[in-house]
Amino acid sequence: MTLEMVAAxxxxxxxxxxxxxxxxxxxxxxxxxxxRRAIDELNYRPHRAAQALRTRAxxxxxxxxxxxxxxxxxxxxxxxxxxxxxxxxxAGYRVVLFSAPPDEELERxxxxxxxxxxxxxxxxxxxxxxxxxxxxxxxGVPFVAFGRTWTGRDVGDWVDIxxxxxxxxxxxxxxxxxxxxxxxxxxxxxxGAGDDRAQGWHDxxxxxxxxxxxxxxxxxxxxxxxSQAADRLLDGGVTAVVAASDALAAGCYxxxxxxxxxxxxxxxxxxxxxxxxxxMLWPSLSSLAQPIEAVGRECMRLLLDRLNGVQxxxxxxxxxxxxxxxxxx
Amino acid sequence: MTLEMVAAxxxxxxxxxxxxxxxxxxxxxxxxxxxRRAIDELNYRPHRAAQALRTRAxxxxxxxxxxxxxxxxxxxxxxxxxxxxxxxxxAGYRVVLFSAPPDEELERxxxxxxxxxxxxxxxxxxxxxxxxxxxxxxxGVPFVAFGRTWTGRDVGDWVDIxxxxxxxxxxxxxxxxxxxxxxxxxxxxxxGAGDDRAQGWHDxxxxxxxxxxxxxxxxxxxxxxxSQAADRLLDGGVTAVVAASDALAAGCYxxxxxxxxxxxxxxxxxxxxxxxxxxMLWPSLSSLAQPIEAVGRECMRLLLDRLNGVQxxxxxxxxxxxxxxxxxx
DNA sequence: GCTCCTCCTTGGAGCGATCCAAATACTTCC
DNA sequence: GGAAGTATTTGGATCGCTCCAAGGAGGAGC
Numbered sequence: 001m002t003l004e005m006v007a008a009x010x011x012x013x014x015x016x017x018x019x020x021x022x023x024x025x026x027x028x029x030x031x032x033x034x035x036r037r038a039i040d041e042l043n044y045r046p047h048r049a050a051q052a053l054r055t056r057a058x059x060x061x062x063x064x065x066x067x068x069x070x071x072x073x074x075x076x077x078x079x080x081x082x083x084x085x086x087x088x089x090x091a092g093y094r095v096v097l098f099s100a101p102p103d104e105e106l107e108r109x110x111x112x113x114x115x116x117x118x119x120x121x122x123x124x125x126x127x128x129x130x131x132x133x134x135x136x137x138x139x140g141v142p143f144v145a146f147g148r149t150w151t152g153r154d155v156g157d158w159v160d161i162x163x164x165x166x167x168x169x170x171x172x173x174x175x176x177x178x179x180x181x182x183x184x185x186x187x188x189x190x191x192g193a194g195d196d197r198a199q200g201w202h203d204x205x206x207x208x209x210x211x212x213x214x215x216x217x218x219x220x221x222x223x224x225x226x227s228q229a230a231d232r233l234l235d236g237g238v239t240a241v242v243a244a245s246d247a248l249a250a251g252c253y254x255x256x257x258x259x260x261x262x263x264x265x266x267x268x269x270x271x272x273x274x275x276x277x278x279x280m281l282w283p284s285l286s287s288l289a290q291p292i293e294a295v296g297r298e299c300m301r302l303l304l305d306r307l308n309g310v311q312x313x314x315x316x317x318x319x320x321x322x323x324x325x326x327x328x329x
Numbered sequence: 330m331t332l333e334m335v336a337a338x339x340x341x342x343x344x345x346x347x348x349x350x351x352x353x354x355x356x357x358x359x360x361x362x363x364x365r366r367a368i369d370e371l372n373y374r375p376h377r378a379a380q381a382l383r384t385r386a387x388x389x390x391x392x393x394x395x396x397x398x399x400x401x402x403x404x405x406x407x408x409x410x411x412x413x414x415x416x417x418x419x420a421g422y423r424v425v426l427f428s429a430p431p432d433e434e435l436e437r438x439x440x441x442x443x444x445x446x447x448x449x450x451x452x453x454x455x456x457x458x459x460x461x462x463x464x465x466x467x468x469g470v471p472f473v474a475f476g477r478t479w480t481g482r483d484v485g486d487w488v489d490i491x492x493x494x495x496x497x498x499x500x501x502x503x504x505x506x507x508x509x510x511x512x513x514x515x516x517x518x519x520x521g522a523g524d525d526r527a528q529g530w531h532d533x534x535x536x537x538x539x540x541x542x543x544x545x546x547x548x549x550x551x552x553x554x555x556s557q558a559a560d561r562l563l564d565g566g567v568t569a570v571v572a573a574s575d576a577l578a579a580g581c582y583x584x585x586x587x588x589x590x591x592x593x594x595x596x597x598x599x600x601x602x603x604x605x606x607x608x609m610l611w612p613s614l615s616s617l618a619q620p621i622e623a624v625g626r627e628c629m630r631l632l633l634d635r636l637n638g639v640q641x642x643x644x645x646x647x648x649x650x651x652x653x654x655x656x657x658x
Numbered sequence: 659g660c661t662c663c664t665c666c667t668t669g670g671a672g673c674g675a676t677c678c679a680a681a682t683a684c685t686t687c688c
Numbered sequence: 689g690g691a692a693g694t695a696t697t698t699g700g701a702t703c704g705c706t707c708c709a710a711g712g713a714g715g716a717g718c
Contacts, residue, residue, distance in 0.1 A: 049381035250609035
């Protein structure tokens with residue numbers, strides 16, 4: 001099924017059919033109608049590769065995925081992929097996945113560009129020392145990141161969750177319930193998102209005149225270690241804990257269970273991500289839900305601008321997470 | 330960067346460069362070496378769209394994703410996507426995502442085929458009444474499914490987890506520990522995977538001469554409902570529960586907690602999927618881990634056969650899950 | 659009726675690769 | 689040394705689409 005065949009059927013030239021699809025305003029209404037009917041009858045769709053070859057645009061958006069690191073690392077990735085894929089589809093684009101192992105990440109991006117396998121990229125999991133943004137920017141490749149530029153010069157568009165606003169909201173909520181001794185269970189310093197979430201807790205505590213000293217502990221995302229870290233907070237006598245993730249909150253649950261205390265009743269706990277785990281824990285975990293759908297939509301909006309050659313300053317979108325209150329507070 | 334430019338640099342004809350890439354055995358060693366050097370120096374990569382146009386093969390594999398239904402529905406999808414994407418990359422293919430809302434699912438597959446946007450498909454989440462396999466088979470489109478053909482004539486290749494083997498293993502493990510009263514917490518009849526898992530429990534119980542009557546309850550994946558369903562099992566006096574998913578197992582945990590009993594100590598519980606939740610629950614949940622990496626590899630192996638035009642009978646691969654024993658038994 | 663102008667429609671060229679068949683280079687053997 | 693045969697290399701055509709510039713139809717104005 002080609003343009004030529006549609007043209008024959010409609011009794012017009014090849015180019016006229018092309019115009020009917022790409023610049024319908026050029027055609028006389030009755031011609032347009034005739035061509036459209038032929039397209040419908042034959043169920044014609046342009047050949048993507050031919051379009052791509054001629055227009056030098058694949059209408060594909062690259063999304064580099066790192067090898068799975070045990071699964072826990074990316075609890076929200078799934079939903080995010082859904083969101084950008086949906087949004088891309090509506091704009092006539094599609095998302096193409098490619099493997100990007102950390103050690104040869106940029107080479108893989110380069111490869112996709114060389115073979116014109118993608119017109120732009122969506123990055124996720126941006127981190128300190130991430131070279132992708134600067135690299136893509138320098139090459140003038142359209143891209144958008146889910147996650148801020150944590151280091152170096154801030155280049156390109158990004159969309160991110162306002163982690164600080166989230167943990168601050170959690171602190172205020174807990175303070176309103178009478179808690180004064182609120183600890184923070186976070187990741188080791190140096191991770192962008194983690195530091196951001198810690199900052200929100202810290203600032204909100206300060207604002208409320210609550211003590212922060214010795215009330216912040218750090219741990220990697222390992223349940224046993226997280227649980228031990230939570231122990232240190234509990235030993236310090238906190239009555240509430242804000243965690244940097246639901247996984248860490250689960251570690252806190254374990255620490256409480258071990259000492260025969262009940263989350264929610266004895267010590268309040270708030271997680272982050274509102275992952276499926278939150279409802280499955282007992283008692284159900286209050287958590288900060290990330291508006292992933294909205295993040296995906298915003299990402300595509302910004303990226304489409306760039307793909308369409310819109311010239312504008314870099315735009316940054318910061319979306320607040322929503323505190324979902326459950327039985328743990 | 331085109332073939333022509335590489336050819337100019339190497340001092341040969343366009344076609345010779347093409348042969349160097351696609352049929353190196355045709356070239357004289359020294360010519361091959363010269364061309365290869367030119368390719369390296371210029372960092373040349375073939376233009377995908379041009380290749381696709383000429384060879385009528387996009388080297389893209391379609392993966393239709395349904396709108397996210399709240400996230401819980403697909404705990405393993407993430408890992409699976411990683412797996413097939415990695416395997417595809419190694420074979421020179423890439424995975425392209427497209428939205429396939431249930432009501433116009435086949436139209437979207439058709440669209441991708443019409444525009445030659447994919448050479449084959451990977452299906453997941455096959456279910457009773459799934460029309461995709463028969464439809465693709467009839468059209469002669471290469472595809473492979475993660476999940477059996479649950480209804481109708483069994484067509485095409487598939488890879489699946491042997492759910493029955495998994496639950497049977499769980500039952501045998503529990504029986505070996507002395508449990509005789511083992512309940513099954515499953516989904517409503519009619520879901521392929523759910524019935525399969527129930528069957529494994531049922532058959533193993535029979536084999537061991539253990540009672541099954543009134544020891545199987547059904548519930549949708551909703552924590553409150555699952556918890557009530559678990560109550561009915563516990564009221565019946567079971568000493569162990571095998572659940573069709575970790576989410577249902579979590580419901581069982583809640584039922585136990587509510588009546589002041591401890592999972593593992595008072596009643597043994599085994600989940601299914603070995604999702605991140607399993608380690609986060611307290612006590613940690615024993616579960617049946619799906620070898621998703623292997624599923625992905627096998628899927629790609631079968632699909633690549635079809636893409637390469639290998640003629641053979643439909644192949645079915647059934648991989649056993651592995652029982653991960655934790656504190657809940 | 660004719661010119662001029664605008665609005666639509668059309669054929670030719672080319673995007674970058676591979677298929678194909680023909681041309682050339684190199685061996686082998688007498 | 690030359691014919692015959694095989695091994696390499698080459699140029700032309702083509703995939704389906706869009707760019708471009710030129711061609712034709714139709715209407716306004718004199």
